[in-house]
Amino acid sequence: MSPSLARKIGSSLFILVVWQALVQTGNLNELFLPAPLSVLKAMWALTLSGRLPWAVLVSLNRVVQGFVYGALAGIVLGLLAGAIGWVEDVLDPWIASLYPIPKSALFPLFLLWFGLGDPSKIITIAVGVLFLVLVNTMTGVKSINPLLVKAALDLGASRLQVFVKVILPGALPNIFTGLRLGAGMALILVFITEIEATKAGLGFLLWESFQLLETKDVFAGVVTFGLLGVATTWVLQWIERRTCPWARR
């Protein structure tokens, strides 16, 4: 084991052990801060009862749908706006005015327009993802060396070929930055949209447990959100390594 890895594991174990000890010696009230082992037990129980897997499934469905729709729209609009002047002019006022708005603030409107079901939640997530992906994709397109476009044209590429073979791959590293940020945003938004007016999902489970003062279950939800965050990062990194083998990290 490398010294660096040993330090990392050591520091994690140290915190967990001290935390566990503080609870067991009665210095910490489990109502506020349940011990690590209690949280693990709660997660196990929630898994066996099927509540946690179901909640994860329901939330993932919303996250994945919202993420995919938002990401696709963001990439397409971002590429067009980055590459074509008039598209940027048309989109610019909308981006400038909507980008700074926390997308969670739009959720009540989407509830009003699209009802209490999944669509309003998926749309909120999609909109949150869209802007992050769009803005980063645009930055990616604009960061492409104009000489590469010249070289492609000189070698006989058509406008469409320049778009597919130069603009798209050139913007890809920035697109992935947008996707990573978007994935984080999707998890934030799924939680917020599941607090109210829903009967299923990880956010619902967490919030309901809080209202019942089942702090262990709240922690179980928090840890599961964390695991989902790590998992999405891994998946995106894997795809990025596959699609951008030239990019050094």
Added chain:
Amino acid sequence: MSVLLELRDLGKVWSIARTGESVVALEAITLDVMPGEFLVLLGPSGCGKSTLLQIVAGLEKPTRGEIRFPDRNGSQKLTSMVFQEYALFPWRTVTENVVFGPEVRKVPAAERETTARRLIDLVKLRGFETRYPHELSGGMRQRVALARALANDPAILLFDEPLAALDAQTRRVLQDELARIWAETGKTFVYVTHSLQEAVLLGTRIVLMTARPGRIKRVIEVRLPRPRSLTRRAEAEMLETLDDLLRDEVKHAMEAET
């Protein structure tokens, strides 16, 4: 021998939007490019030689005048450009960069492979086919750019100061390589540089240009045997002549600026 490319009274005026000024980049450029020659466009920076190259490549439009390829047959592009900063696609390997031209022209894959292998051999990059540009030295990148430009089998190769970004030793090696490849392929080279040494070492003809506006000051035939060396008397004398002519131009350009 018939003329390959005719430039007739070419002019280019840039308008600078911010100041509303217009700058004459090129004026009254009339020149015939002969097949198989190594034509060097030599001049101080700002003399519009790069602009001239871009116009020949079809990447810029002249404000006035005409470009003609008298024996043009078919619609195939007749020029390919090698840029100073290589302009390689970072997401493509050496081979993938080389075949970009044939790929966008929908040449069958098998034929592309053959072309790539032949050209990678020509520029001596065998063994590096699957490298990405950032894994190559500057000199190797420029070899890739040269192979990529050759892949479209153009009649004329255009070079925009291709060696300016390289260190002196690498530049020296690549100058010899360019002379070799020019001789081996029999292509016409139009080569922009501000280096007198390069002009003397490589050119069969040197077009000396003035600055602001960019005009042709003189066309000089170089009938020296190859391989050339700057330490020989004939080359040294030619260098001196060019140096005198060019120094005048740089002085004029600087006076015009102040």
